[in-house]
Amino acid sequence: xxxxxxxxxxxxxxxxxxxxxxxxxxxxxxxxxxxxxxxxxxxxxxxxxxxxxxxxxxxxxxxxxxxxxxxxxxxxxxxxxxxxxxxxxxxxxxxxxxxxxxxxxxxxxxxxx
Ligand SMILES: Nc1ncnc2c1ncn2[C@@H]1O[C@H](COP(=O)(O)OP(=O)(O)OP(=O)(O)O)[C@@H](O)[C@H]1O
Ligand SMILES: [Mg+2]
Numbered sequence: 001x002x003x004x005x006x007x008x009x010x011x012x013x014x015x016x017x018x019x020x021x022x023x024x025x026x027x028x029x030x031x032x033x034x035x036x037x038x039x040x041x042x043x044x045x046x047x048x049x050x051x052x053x054x055x056x057x058x059x060x061x062x063x064x065x066x067x068x069x070x071x072x073x074x075x076x077x078x079x080x081x082x083x084x085x086x087x088x089x090x091x092x093x094x095x096x097x098x099x100x101x102x103x104x105x106x107x108x109x110x111x112x113x
Contacts, residue, residue: 001097002071003109006061007035007081008090013059019081020063023073025103027113029062039087064097066110 008016011028019027036054061078065071075092083089102112 001113002065002068003095004061004063004071004074004078005093005095006063006078006107007033007092008061008078009084009088010057010059012082012084012090014064016059016061016078018075018076020061021078025063025065025070027044027064027075029088031060031062032090033058033060034066035039037088037091048065056088064100073102 010032015029016026020105028036035058036056039054063074065074071094075094078092099108100110100112101108107113
């Protein structure tokens with residue numbers, strides 16, 4: 001089992017969600033997050049207080065899939081839909097996942113996804 005965490009631009013939310021739906025990825029968790037990438041450290045003073053202007057709102061998708069094939073498909077579709085070519089397009093993190101439990105039934109492992 002593999003967990004994919006993708007941080008994308010806010011304005012790409014609908015497009016990425018629809019694309020995931022189109023490849024029949026069903027379960028997902030979506031959060032509004034704040035973050036920065038390599039441009040961190042660029043700060044400026046705004047009316048006397050120091051502001052880090054590169055901590056920006058982003059959208060985080062968390063998706064768990066059962067196989068490497070599905071993980072590759074998921075990563076590809078997110079890459080394709082979330083890209084603009086400009087700094088700040090986001091990042092995709094891929095993790096090996098130890099276990100999943102469906103609380104209602106008590107099932108665990110891939111059948112609980
Ligand atoms: N190393 C990291 N660890 C955790 N989160 C990160 C990391 N890099 C980026 N992020 C998350 O992804 C978001 C977008 O990052 P961003 O696309 O700016 O990355 P970057 O490495 O600066 O690439 P680019 O040069 O294209 O801007 C950040 O706001 C942050 O939420
Ligand atoms: Mg950046």
